Amino acid sequence: xxxxxxxxxxxxxxxxxxxxxxxxxxxxxxxxxxxxxxxxxxxxxxxxxxxxxxxxxxxxxxxxxxxxxxxxxxxxxxxxxxxxxxxxxxxxxxxxxxxxxxxxxxxxxxxxxxxxxxxxxxxxxxxxxxxxxxxxxxxxxxxxxxxxxxxxxxxxxxxxxxxxxxxxxxxxxxxxxxxxxxxxxxxxxxxxxxxxxxxxxxxxxxxxxxxxxxx
Numbered sequence: 001x002x003x004x005x006x007x008x009x010x011x012x013x014x015x016x017x018x019x020x021x022x023x024x025x026x027x028x029x030x031x032x033x034x035x036x037x038x039x040x041x042x043x044x045x046x047x048x049x050x051x052x053x054x055x056x057x058x059x060x061x062x063x064x065x066x067x068x069x070x071x072x073x074x075x076x077x078x079x080x081x082x083x084x085x086x087x088x089x090x091x092x093x094x095x096x097x098x099x100x101x102x103x104x105x106x107x108x109x110x111x112x113x114x115x116x117x118x119x120x121x122x123x124x125x126x127x128x129x130x131x132x133x134x135x136x137x138x139x140x141x142x143x144x145x146x147x148x149x150x151x152x153x154x155x156x157x158x159x160x161x162x163x164x165x166x167x168x169x170x171x172x173x174x175x176x177x178x179x180x181x182x183x184x185x186x187x188x189x190x191x192x193x194x195x196x197x198x199x200x201x202x203x204x205x206x207x208x209x210x211x212x213x214x215x
Contacts, residue, residue, distance in 0.1 A: 001062035005119035018048030070112035083164035117143035145191035
């Protein structure tokens with residue numbers, strides 16, 4: 001499954017993954033939890049460790065590896081380079097969370113979700129079974145729409161360092177390159193509607209989304 005989403009994903013897993021820590025599945029998923037089908041995470045102080053409950057499918061586990069290794073890479077990079085000077089104030093809208101996020105949390109989320117959008121796009125383009133292809137397109141469209149909604153806050157921040165600006169510019173370029181192989185229109189429309197609904201709910205709870213024009 002990792003190879004289906006790009007050979008570089010397999011190479012990353014072989015290079016970076018050092019241990020797998022089993023987690024017990026929570027008795028009940030949070031209403032705001034990602035519908036990725038598993039509970040997972042990484043720890044900044046434990047480079048190369050991936051924490052995960054038992055995944056329901058190989059595809060779920062592959063996506064979990066992609067997602068969590070992005071956090072591992074960005075945490076390591078952030079230890080080497082200062083990407084921004086933003087403080088811990090939680091004020092940013094992230095479509096995958098109901099609560100406001102600090103800038104660093106938003107950056108981590110965009111980086112991991114962008115990788116998932118790329119992973120599922122590659123899976124959709126290579127899938128042989130129509131059902132698998134449609135599922136991958138749906139996932140790709142969802143993650144790509146979420147990233148599109150969060151990128152403006154990253155790009156528009158005055159707190160980016162020179163290195164951070166180069167990093168965010170590459171996130172934008174990666175997102176734009178996905179236009180070459182767009183998801184079927186129906187998947188895109190549903191994904192954008194889901195993001196709009198998340199934004200409306202966030203606005204009712206926390207006020208207008210910073211940088212987003214009001215209707």
